[in-house]
Every structure is written in structure tokens, then in C-alpha cells.
Amino acid sequence: MSLKGFLKDFSFTQLLNLVNLANKSGALYIEKPGISCRAVFHNGKLTYFESTGEKASLLKTITDHQLITASQHRLLKERLAGMNDQEAGIYLVNAGYATLDQILNVLEKEYASQLRPLFSWTDGFFRFEAGEMPPEERIPVRLNLENLILEGARELEEIEELRSEIPSLEMTLKFTDRPGTDLSRVNLNSTEWRVISYVNPKNSIQQIAATTNLDEIEIRRVVYTLLQAGLVEIVRPGGKPVALPSTSLPVNMPTENRPLIKRLIDRIRSI
Amino acid sequence: MQTQTVKIVITGPFNAGKTEFIRSVSEIDVVSTERKITSAPEKVKETTTVAMDFGRITVDNDLVLFLFGTPGQKRFDFMWEILSEGMLGFIVMVDSARPETFREARSILETFHAYAPTPYLVAANKQDLYDAWDVEDIRVALRLDSSVKILPCTATKKSSVKNVLLELLYSILAEMDKHETPQELP
Numbered sequence: 001m002s003l004k005g006f007l008k009d010f011s012f013t014q015l016l017n018l019v020n021l022a023n024k025s026g027a028l029y030i031e032k033p034g035i036s037c038r039a040v041f042h043n044g045k046l047t048y049f050e051s052t053g054e055k056a057s058l059l060k061t062i063t064d065h066q067l068i069t070a071s072q073h074r075l076l077k078e079r080l081a082g083m084n085d086q087e088a089g090i091y092l093v094n095a096g097y098a099t100l101d102q103i104l105n106v107l108e109k110e111y112a113s114q115l116r117p118l119f120s121w122t123d124g125f126f127r128f129e130a131g132e133m134p135p136e137e138r139i140p141v142r143l144n145l146e147n148l149i150l151e152g153a154r155e156l157e158e159i160e161e162l163r164s165e166i167p168s169l170e171m172t173l174k175f176t177d178r179p180g181t182d183l184s185r186v187n188l189n190s191t192e193w194r195v196i197s198y199v200n201p202k203n204s205i206q207q208i209a210a211t212t213n214l215d216e217i218e219i220r221r222v223v224y225t226l227l228q229a230g231l232v233e234i235v236r237p238g239g240k241p242v243a244l245p246s247t248s249l250p251v252n253m254p255t256e257n258r259p260l261i262k263r264l265i266d267r268i269r270s271i
Numbered sequence: 272m273q274t275q276t277v278k279i280v281i282t283g284p285f286n287a288g289k290t291e292f293i294r295s296v297s298e299i300d301v302v303s304t305e306r307k308i309t310s311a312p313e314k315v316k317e318t319t320t321v322a323m324d325f326g327r328i329t330v331d332n333d334l335v336l337f338l339f340g341t342p343g344q345k346r347f348d349f350m351w352e353i354l355s356e357g358m359l360g361f362i363v364m365v366d367s368a369r370p371e372t373f374r375e376a377r378s379i380l381e382t383f384h385a386y387a388p389t390p391y392l393v394a395a396n397k398q399d400l401y402d403a404w405d406v407e408d409i410r411v412a413l414r415l416d417s418s419v420k421i422l423p424c425t426a427t428k429k430s431s432v433k434n435v436l437l438e439l440l441y442s443i444l445a446e447m448d449k450h451e452t453p454q455e456l457p
Contacts, residue, residue, distance in 0.1 A: 002402050002404070003404055003408055005371065006370075006371070008371075009371030009373075010371075010373070017411070018411045021411045022407060022411050164374065164378065167381070257447075260275070260277070260334065261359075261440055262444075263330050263331070263334060264277070264330060264334070264336055264440055265437060265444075267330040267336070268296070268328065268436050269433070271296055271328070271433055
């Protein structure tokens with residue numbers, strides 16, 4: 001099955017949200033005239049990223065992030081000539097220049113910084129190729145997407161879009177039951193923490209806004225950010241989640257009418 | 272004896288396949304209120320439903336099921352509340368190959384559920400198209416909880432439409448069971 005479309009219809013933040021929630025593995029290609037990016041994921045985590053013309057070697061990346069000095073760089077450039085990133089990484093660890101954790105940390109930072117500009121892309125095309133792996137010679141990382149999604153969601157400023165995402169401030173919020181969500185790992189800003197501290201199905205979004213001194217746009221933006229990061233979900237007043245609406249029987253359909261439904265089922269089966 | 276009529280509503284964004292869905296199983300020619308499309312952005316098809324589509328499945332002399340298709344365009348949404356009155360349940364059709372309509376589909380779903388919180392499901396239509404999104408991706412895009420049924424569908428295939436209708440009826444039966452289960456004493 002294909003997963004493709006245009007960023008104007010489905011933003012990069014929403015795509016990361018989709019990859020994260022569905023624990024997807026594969027490569028997400030984002031393209032617009034002159035630029036093409038590829039983000040590779042494994043079980044909903046970013047493992048590799050590259051964009052047109054930016055395939056920095058591991059040595060350059062760790063130098064840029066000041067893991068080694070310029071003089072070490074000059075020395076190592078000669079020694080690592082002809083090695084791919086995996087081989088270079090093994091050499092750097094064995095020779096004591098860096099630990100594996102330090103290398104992975106630098107790569108995660110590098111990929112995140114390369115990926116950030118995509119949050120502001122409003123036009124462009126995307127497609128997801130399931131199962132595609134990162135290049136073998138590269139060192140894969142396992143970067144959680146929650147913080148990136150938070151950053152992307154904070155960029156949404158269109159009030160119309162915010163209103164469409166959060167139609168009513170009379171709704172309340174509750175924490176999602178998603179396994180693996182760890183608030184302590186998520187980089188919330190002080191406003192988001194203030195809002196988070198009032199998340200409770202008894203408090204309407206309106207009440208939280210009043211208590212935290214946020215105006216309508218600000219509270220919508222914070223709630224949208226928390227929603228996109230999969231930390232909270234909207235709940236109808238009375239405690240019924242919007243995403244899991246509780247259903248009831250039609251007014252004209254008492255439970256004694258089970259035989260009627262069974263007759264309908266038999267009839268449709270026979271069509 | 273008077274014939275009892277019950278109805279199921281088929282809703283969803285413009286060009287999701289609602290008319291085709293009803294046409295696939297209706298025993299009468301669908302009473303359609305289609306008009307030629309004049310606005311350029313909606314020119315992906317020649318005609319669209321402006322009031323409602325209407326199909327019929329006779330069960331026996333006493334019982335008839337009506338299938339009502341809502342108009343997909345936003346400007347006819349005043350019809351939605353009228354059509355939702357007294358429905359057994361509803362089906363939200365989504366064009367699996369047009370992610371630009373997913374947000375609207377979610378909005379329609381929430382609107383209908385607010386009108387009448389009856390059982391419903393989502394039919395991910397046009398699954399036969401190469402560009403179709405996987406149903407589980409659509410679930411995430413529509414922010415559907417795992418308990419909400421979302422079924423692959425090809426509205427032009429009778430068997431596929433039957434399956435969607437049957438699943439909705441099973442949901443209605445399950446809802447009845449829930450209401451009949453004795454509540455535990457505190």
C-alpha cells in the first residue's frame with residue numbers, strides 16, 4: 001500500500017506523528033523542486049536522515065559537534081581515508097577518540113538539526129517506502145520522535161487550522177494510555193508544563209486557559225502540540241474521549257429489537 | 272400490518288464514493304439528486320449529490336432498510352442533521368487515495384456523532400487504487416481509537432459493500448448486548 005501525498009494536505013509534523021504512532025519502519029521521502037530528503041525509520045524511531053547534497057562523513061560530523069579537535073581531525077582524515085562510517089566509527093571507539101554513545105548522540109543531534117527545516121515546508125511531495133533500510137555503511141541511530149513532533153507542532157500558527165484541530169474549548173483533556181510514553185523524556189517548555197499540570201478530564205480547556213493565563217490562540221497551540229506528540233487526547237465533557245466516542249442505541253431501537261437487526265443481517269448476507 | 276422502515280446513513284467528504292456504495296447494494300435504482308459540477312476545484316467528477324442519495328433493501332413484507340447518502344460538499348451540510356434523525360447507525364466513507372480529505376472526514380465523523388451517538392464505522396474506500404493509504408495509516412490520520420472499526424472497501428464491489436454493512440449491524444448488535452448486560456452493584 002502506498003503512503004504518499006502533498007505536504008499542504010498532510011504536514012511533516014503529522015507524518016512524523018503517523019510514523020511514531022504506527023511504529024513504522026521504512027523511508028520517508030520529502031521532495032520539492034531542487035531538494036530531496038530521506039528519513040529512515042525503524043519501529044517508529046528515526047535511524048538515518050539525508051538531504052540533497054548533505055551527506056557529511058562521520059568524521060566531519062563529529063568535528064562539527066566538537067567531539068574531536070581540528071588537529072585530531074587532520075590526523076584522522078588521513079587514517080580514515082577509504083573507510084565508510086561504520087568502519088570509521090569502530091576505529092574511533094577502539095582508538096579511544098569517542099565512545100559509541102557519544103557518536104550516536106552526535107549523529108542524533110545532526111539528523112535532528114537537518115530535519116528541522118522540514119517543519120516549515122508547506123509545499124512539497126512525500127512518499128513512504130515501507131521496509132526500506134538505511135545505507136549499510138552508515139551508523140543507524142534510534143531517535144525518539146516525540147520531541148521532534150513537539151518542535152514541529154509548535155510551528156503551527158494558523159488559527160483556522162488550530163480551530164479545526166480543536167473545535168471547542170469546552171472539551172477536556174486526558175493523558176493517553178499509549179505504552180512507552182514517558183513525560184520525563186519529552187522536552188516541554190514552561191507553558192506546556194503548566195498546561196500539563198492541569199490535564200484532568202474534570203478541567204475544560206477553557207478553564208485551563210484561564211488558570212494558566214493563556215489566550216485562545218495560545219491554549220489551542222499548546223493543546224495542539226501536546227495532541228500531536230501523542231501525550232494527551234481530547235475528551236468530551238462528562239469524560240467520554242472524542243477519539244473513542246461511546247455509542248448508544250438509536251432512539252427508535254430498544255434492545256428487544258435484536259431480532260430485527262438479525263433479520264437485516266440475514267437479508268444483507270443474501271444479497 | 273404496517274411496514275417498518277429503518278435507515279443507515281452513508282456520509283463522508285466529496286467524492287468519497289457514497290453514491291456508488293449505495294448503488295452497489297440497492298434493489299432500486301438509486302434515487303439520486305446529482306447535479307453537474309460547475310466549480311473548478313471539484314471537477315474531479317462530473318456530477319455530485321446535492322440533497323441526498325436514497326437506496327432501498329427490502330427485508331420482507333414488514334421491514335425495509337433505507338440507505339441515505341449525504342451530500343459530500345460542505346455547503347450542503349444543513350442536510351446532515353435532518354438525515355441523521357432516527358438512523359440505526361452511520362458509515363463514514365473516506366477516499367483512501369486522497370489524504371487531503373482526511374481532516375474533513377474526521378470533522379464529518381465528529382459532527383454526525385454529535386447529532387446522534389449511534390454505532391458507526393469508517394469505510395476506507397478505493398482500496399483498489401494504487402495510491403490508496405493503508406487502513407491503519409488512515410486510522411492514525413483520522414485519530415481513530417483502536418476500538419473504532421475501519422474497514423477496507425471498494426464501493427463498486429457488492430461483496431465489499433455487504434461486508435461493511437454487516438460489520439455495522441454487528442456493531443449495533445454488540446451495542447444492544449452492552450445495554451442488556453446487568454450492571455454490577457457498587
